Amino acid sequence: MATDTEEDPEILQNFTEVLDGLAEELKKLFEYRDLFFENNPIELAPDKNKLVDDKKEVLIEKFESIDDSQIPFSLRARFLYMKGRCYNISTSYDARATQCLSKAVKLSPQMVDAWNELGECYWKNMNVKEAKASFEGALKHERNRLSLRCLSIILRQETGDKREDTASTIARSVELAREAVSLDTKDGVSWIVLGNAYLCQFFLGAQDPAKLKLCMSAYKQALNDPVAKGQPDLYYNKGIALKFEEYYSEALSDFDYACRLDPPWELPRQELARLKQYLTAADDLARTRGRIKTKRLQQMVQSIDKKMLGVYATATIDNNGKPEPAFHHVTFDRLADGKNAGKVVLGKVVGSIHNENAVPFTFALVDASMECVLVTVYNWADGRGAIIGDSVAIPEPKLTTHKLDGPLAKYGFKSIRVNNPTLLRVNGKRVGMDQFASTKVTSTYEVH
Numbered sequence: 288m289a290t291d292t293e294e295d296p297e298i299l300q301n302f303t304e305v306l307d308g309l310a311e312e313l314k315k316l317f318e319y320r321d322l323f324f325e326n327n328p329i330e331l332a333p334d335k336n337k338l339v340d341d342k343k344e345v346l347i348e349k350f351e352s353i354d355d356s357q358i359p360f361s362l363r364a365r366f367l368y369m370k371g372r373c374y375n376i377s378t379s380y381d382a383r384a385t386q387c388l389s390k391a392v393k394l395s396p397q398m399v400d401a402w403n404e405l406g407e408c409y410w411k412n413m414n415v416k417e418a419k420a421s422f423e424g425a426l427k428h429e430r431n432r433l434s435l436r437c438l439s440i441i442l443r444q445e446t447g448d449k450r451e452d453t454a455s456t457i458a459r460s461v462e463l464a465r466e467a468v469s470l471d472t473k474d475g476v477s478w479i480v481l482g483n484a485y486l487c488q489f490f491l492g493a494q495d496p497a498k499l500k501l502c503m504s505a506y507k508q509a510l511n512d513p514v515a516k517g518q519p520d521l522y523y524n525k526g527i528a529l530k531f532e533e534y535y536s537e538a539l540s541d542f543d544y545a546c547r548l549d550p551p552w553e554l555p556r557q558e559l560a561r562l563k564q565y566l567t568a569a570d571d572l573a574r575t576r577g578r579i580k581t582k583r584l585q586q587m588v589q590s591i592d593k594k595m596l597g598v599y600a601t602a603t604i605d606n607n608g609k610p611e612p613a614f615h616h617v618t619f620d621r622l623a624d625g626k627n628a629g630k631v632v633l634g635k636v637v638g639s640i641h642n643e644n645a646v647p648f649t650f651a652l653v654d655a656s657m658e659c660v661l662v663t664v665y666n667w668a669d670g671r672g673a674i675i676g677d678s679v680a681i682p683e684p685k686l687t688t689h690k691l692d693g694p695l696a697k698y699g700f701k702s703i704r705v706n707n708p709t710l711l712r713v714n715g716k717r718v719g720m721d722q723f724a725s726t727k728v729t730s731t732y733e734v735h
Contacts, residue, residue: 297354298358303362306362309349309369316342319339319342320339321517322513323335325516332548339377343373347373350369350370350373355367364391364398365395367388367394368404370387371401375407379411384404388404389405391405399425402422403422403434406421418437422437423438426438432466432468432474432477435464435467436463436464440480443460443484457484457491457492460484460487464480465481467480475515476514476515478505478515479509481505482525485498485502486524494706506524517548519552522544523552523558525541526541533702533704535566535689535696536695539559539562539563539566539696542556542562543559543695568640569700570698573651573699573700574659574700576637576659577675578638579637588653591633591635592678595678595680596712597715598717599682600614600631614631614682618658619652619658620658622684622686623686624688628683631680631682632660632681633679634653635652635676635679636652636676637652638650647663648663649664650672650673660686662681662705663704665705666706668722677714679713680711682710686701689702708722709722
């Protein structure tokens with residue numbers, strides 16, 4: 288009976304050593320990419336992709352010097368997987384990767400890594416349906432973190448128009464991301480995906496503060512992993528959350544760092560520019576008190592009528608029949624940073640900010656103290672809001688002093704945050720529920 292070598296003299300005699308050598312070089316190539324900013328200055332960010340591709344081409348030559356038929360059948364799937372993965376390291380789609388990986392999973396359907404790599408190929412080519420099928424194919428053989436976190440992302444992209452369906456889909460997305468983290472709590476990329484899932488759940492749900500806290504906790508965990516720490520989308524999405532929480536200086540820093548990690552990426556650059564523009568406008572509005580002339584401003588302030596406090600000026604009865612005292616009216620200069628329990632403020636609108644994102648709706652109030660405070664209102668329906676001359680009352684105002692004098696921005700102002708516009712009294716009247724609309728904020732998710 289003929290031996291394998293006699294039947295096919297082209298089979299490599301040292302194929303095991305060859306494959307092991309290629310595997311080691313491939314591992315080093317991915318480490319070079321994933322730990323690029325651990326070993327190189329951030330100033331090299333514009334050149335990162337080219338440097339990775341240059342190293343890729345050197346290794347590709349070695350893979351392409353070997354014909355598939357030279358590898359024993361039992362190891363051919365492994366060789367095709369490694370070759371496809373090498374092609375797939377680039378940020379752009381490479382059809383050669385899909386070809387190699389498709390062959391690999393046909394030869395070895397149980398090869399989980401090949402299914403996952405094939406899924407990422409399809410994703411780069413915007414073929415979400417096939418990508419999803421590939422990740423699900425991997426999960427048929429093994430519960431693994433890469434498939435789970437990628438499916439978590441896909442589910443969020445597939446959310447429909449029905450709110451109840453969306454809530455269920457996002458909850459499933461969170462569940463998958465949590466499972467991915469549980470399989471390896473040191474994997475920072477899985478923590479990023481979990482943080483993004485919580486962020487999406489927060490904005491598409493009831494804006495439960497606990498969800499946002501979980502989101503920020505996940506991002507904090509991600510920063511412990513040197514691979515995740517070099518991902519620009521971590522800082523972009525964290526910046527989105529920080530901006531919503533009005534931690535402006537931290538949000539500026541994160542958007543800026545995302546820009547530095549990936550200079551061609553437009554989204555963080557746009558967010559950074561918008562936030563700078565907003566903060567400059569906020570500083571100007573508060574400092575100039577809407578640029579309203581002194582005489583007119585005094586007339587507006589003198590016309591403030593405490594009747595515009597509405598229900599906040601009188602004692603009420605709660606649902607249990609117990610009396611609730613009226614809020615204590617104070618001027619802006621008597622407020623302390625944080626929540627001012629039991630107090631209410633009343634002022635005249637002197638201007639607003641035209642914000643491209645419309646989140647938040649921001650206007651400025653001046654009261655008898657002649658101090659100007661900005662009011663940031665979330666979840667106010669588009670086209671709604673207070674106009675110059677309106678009297679606005681705010682119960683238990685949560686005051687924050689914002690100040691920064693740095694290279695990214697210079698600003699200084701005080702603001703009151705209002706999450707529910709129906710708590711406001713505009714000209715003595717309550718803002719109706721028909722004016723309430725959940726805030727929608729866009730974040731982005733990338734595959735790693």
